Amino acid sequence: MNNLLLKIDLSSEKVGIEEISDEILEQYLGGRGLGVKLLCDNLKGKIDPLAPGNVMIFAIGPLTSTIVPTSGRFSLVTKSPLTNTLTHSNSGGFWGSVFKRCGYDALLVTGKLNGDTKGYILIDGVSVKIKDAGDLWGLNSGETVEKLNELEGKCQVLSIGPAGENLVRISAIMNQAHRAFGRGGVGTVMGSKGLKAIVVKGGTKKFSPPDLDHLKQLNLVASDKIKVFPITSQGLPLFGTAVMMKVINAFGMLPINNNQKGQDTRIDDVSGERLREDFFQRDEGCYACPIRCGRLTNTGEMKGKGPEFESLWALGPQCGIFDLKIITHANYFCNKYGLDTISTGVTIACAMELQQRGLLNDAGMKFGNGKVLLDLIRKIAYKEGIGGELAEGSLRFAEKSGGVQYAMQVKGMELPAYDPRGAMGQALNYATSNRGACHLTGYLIGMELLGVPKLIDRFTIAGKADQLVLKQNQSAVEDSLVTCKFVGFALGLDFQVRFLQAVTGIDFNITELVKVGERIHTLERMFNLREGFSKKDDTLPERFLKEPLNEGASKGQVVPLEKLLSDYYQVRDWNEDGIPTDALLDELDLVRLT
Numbered sequence: 133m134n135n136l137l138l139k140i141d142l143s144s145e146k147v148g149i150e151e152i153s154d155e156i157l158e159q160y161l162g163g164r165g166l167g168v169k170l171l172c173d174n175l176k177g178k179i180d181p182l183a184p185g186n187v188m189i190f191a192i193g194p195l196t197s198t199i200v201p202t203s204g205r206f207s208l209v210t211k212s213p214l215t216n217t218l219t220h221s222n223s224g225g226f227w228g229s230v231f232k233r234c235g236y237d238a239l240l241v242t243g244k245l246n247g248d249t250k251g252y253i254l255i256d257g258v259s260v261k262i263k264d265a266g267d268l269w270g271l272n273s274g275e276t277v278e279k280l281n282e283l284e285g286k287c288q289v290l291s292i293g294p295a296g297e298n299l300v301r302i303s304a305i306m307n308q309a310h311r312a313f314g315r316g317g318v319g320t321v322m323g324s325k326g327l328k329a330i331v332v333k334g335g336t337k338k339f340s341p342p343d344l345d346h347l348k349q350l351n352l353v354a355s356d357k358i359k360v361f362p363i364t365s366q367g368l369p370l371f372g373t374a375v376m377m378k379v380i381n382a383f384g385m386l387p388i389n390n391n392q393k394g395q396d397t398r399i400d401d402v403s404g405e406r407l408r409e410d411f412f413q414r415d416e417g418c419y420a421c422p423i424r425c426g427r428l429t430n431t432g433e434m435k436g437k438g439p440e441f442e443s444l445w446a447l448g449p450q451c452g453i454f455d456l457k458i459i460t461h462a463n464y465f466c467n468k469y470g471l472d473t474i475s476t477g478v479t480i481a482c483a484m485e486l487q488q489r490g491l492l493n494d495a496g497m498k499f500g501n502g503k504v505l506l507d508l509i510r511k512i513a514y515k516e517g518i519g520g521e522l523a524e525g526s527l528r529f530a531e532k533s534g535g536v537q538y539a540m541q542v543k544g545m546e547l548p549a550y551d552p553r554g555a556m557g558q559a560l561n562y563a564t565s566n567r568g569a570c571h572l573t574g575y576l577i578g579m580e581l582l583g584v585p586k587l588i589d590r591f592t593i594a595g596k597a598d599q600l601v602l603k604q605n606q607s608a609v610e611d612s613l614v615t616c617k618f619v620g621f622a623l624g625l626d627f628q629v630r631f632l633q634a635v636t637g638i639d640f641n642i643t644e645l646v647k648v649g650e651r652i653h654t655l656e657r658m659f660n661l662r663e664g665f666s667k668k669d670d671t672l673p674e675r676f677l678k679e680p681l682n683e684g685a686s687k688g689q690v691v692p693l694e695k696l697l698s699d700y701y702q703v704r705d706w707n708e709d710g711i712p713t714d715a716l717l718d719e720l721d722l723v724r725l726t
């Protein structure tokens with residue numbers, strides 16, 4: 133690591149550099165862990181996420197920009213305007229590797245540009261400038277990348293589109309034109325600061341591990357494992373993440389019509405296989421990635437990237453839409469405007485159900501209406517008409533319409549593509565994830581559905597808390613190193629430990645690394661408790677607790693959350709109200725936040 137934090141206060145336009153100690157890096161690694169630590173140290177309690185005082189931290193990890201497979205990733209941590217919780221997100225591409233070569237481990241941005249000034253940050257090697265973005269404001273993500281490459285030469289760009297500029301609570305930060313820090317409304321935080329983009333280029337810092345030959349040897353073994361494991365050698369490279377559409381549908385847990393159904397016979401029309409047949413142009417990968425799950429696509433009318441699985445589902449079956457061209461265009465529009473595809477699709481699906489239940493008076497808002505979907509995406513981004521209300525996300529919209537039970541969200545963030553009634557461990561993860569309904573912070577789908585690394589019964593609740601706690605802690609480690617979740621299918625945590633040792637020379641073992649993950653997860657919990665969250669927020673929409681699916685392979689199931697949650701608190705060594713004990717905080721070297 134570089135041991136340096138780049139700090140930018142947009143209010144005073146001051147740029148500073150601070151040292152990050154080895155002790156902090158050993159305790160939090162980098163990426164998400166380092167971001168969480170810096171957020172807790174730099175953010176006052178109960179601050180409005182859209183106030184100038186909110187802080188955004190972009191952090192790379194010890195494995196970022198090395199030769200380790202999928203090591204191009206980096207993390208963002210901030211306070212979410214969608215949920216008011218701490219939120220973290222990670223993204224791939226090449227921005228993180230260039231930033232690391234500039235000599236920093238993290239960038240902390242706070243404050244707000246004066247008055248109506250709009251700006252962008254340029255990090256060019258060691259030189260850092262805040263530049264005028266008056267001409268960029270209003271451009272979509274593709275146009276912004278193009279313009280900045282014209283102005284600054286070849287560079288990597290994080291930017292917001294019109295959605296972030298207009299303070300849409302479900303907006304994303306786009307990484308180049310098509311990748312994203314998608315969840316939690318992070319684009320809105322950037323928009324509230326008058327910050328259009330963060331550009332990186334240049335940088336000469338070289339990667340120099342203590343024993344390069346050993347690392348290369350380890351890399352060869354890892355690459356061989358990736359090449360023979362079916363998901364990383366065939367499923368993802370051939371069909372992208374959309375390969376999951378048919379799999380999840382077969383388990384009867386693909387949310388359809390706002391989670392009113394879990395399976396549909398039209399699945400072949402919107403599968404990863406169909407996407408490849410009809411629109412696929414070529415694959416695309418992040419820095420140092422042998423898997424290359426990205427898809428460049430062309431519908432004959434438009435070109436772009438994706439959709440990947442979650443987007444394909446959220447803008448498709450969740451809204452009752454099984455027309456692949458419409459879904460693909462909807463995905464392009466979300467990327468262009470800078471919207472989180474999951475929250476956008478699920479919020480529109482919520483509105484469609486409110487209309488179905490007579491709680492909304494908007495005749496076109498019907499499941500299956502692709503024309504309305506495409507129209508609403510633009511309206512949300514520009515806050516036009518009903519789009520202005522949908523821009524607040526499903527919870528706020530449904531509360532206003534008198535049908536909060538139809539918002540498929542936890543802590544305000546919309547649920548991803550796995551109906552919790554079909555996998556009890558995943559259900560518990562949604563309820564307890566610190567950033568709201570998130571599939572990635574404890575992806576038990578690997579075990580409950582795919583049998584990776586081993587198959588466990590998806591409906592059983594016994595033992596699920598133990599498995600989830602371990603998975604959540606491991607995920608915190610992966611997000612802090614930072615590596616891609618998909619490589620984890622082929623390489624277990626033992627590989628991460630060996631890579632970390634080879635890159636840093638520090639002699640971690642698996643138990644110590646899992647403890648680091650526990651520290652990160654627990655500190656996030658402490659942040660949320662300080663913000664006023666409590667046990668009552670560790671829950672799921674009523675539908676999943678009381679209303680079984682009446683057909684398909686997950687028929688008849690509801691989530692026995694109370695029992696799952698009490699087991700979970702016990703395994704975590706939190707009291708019955710979900711508060712970490714003093715003994716645990718001592719063990720993890722944490723203090724209560726005030």
Ligand code: SF4
Nearest residue numbers: 224417418421425616
């Ligand atoms: S598997 Fe996909 S998302 Fe992960 S690093 Fe590779 S290309 Fe990027």
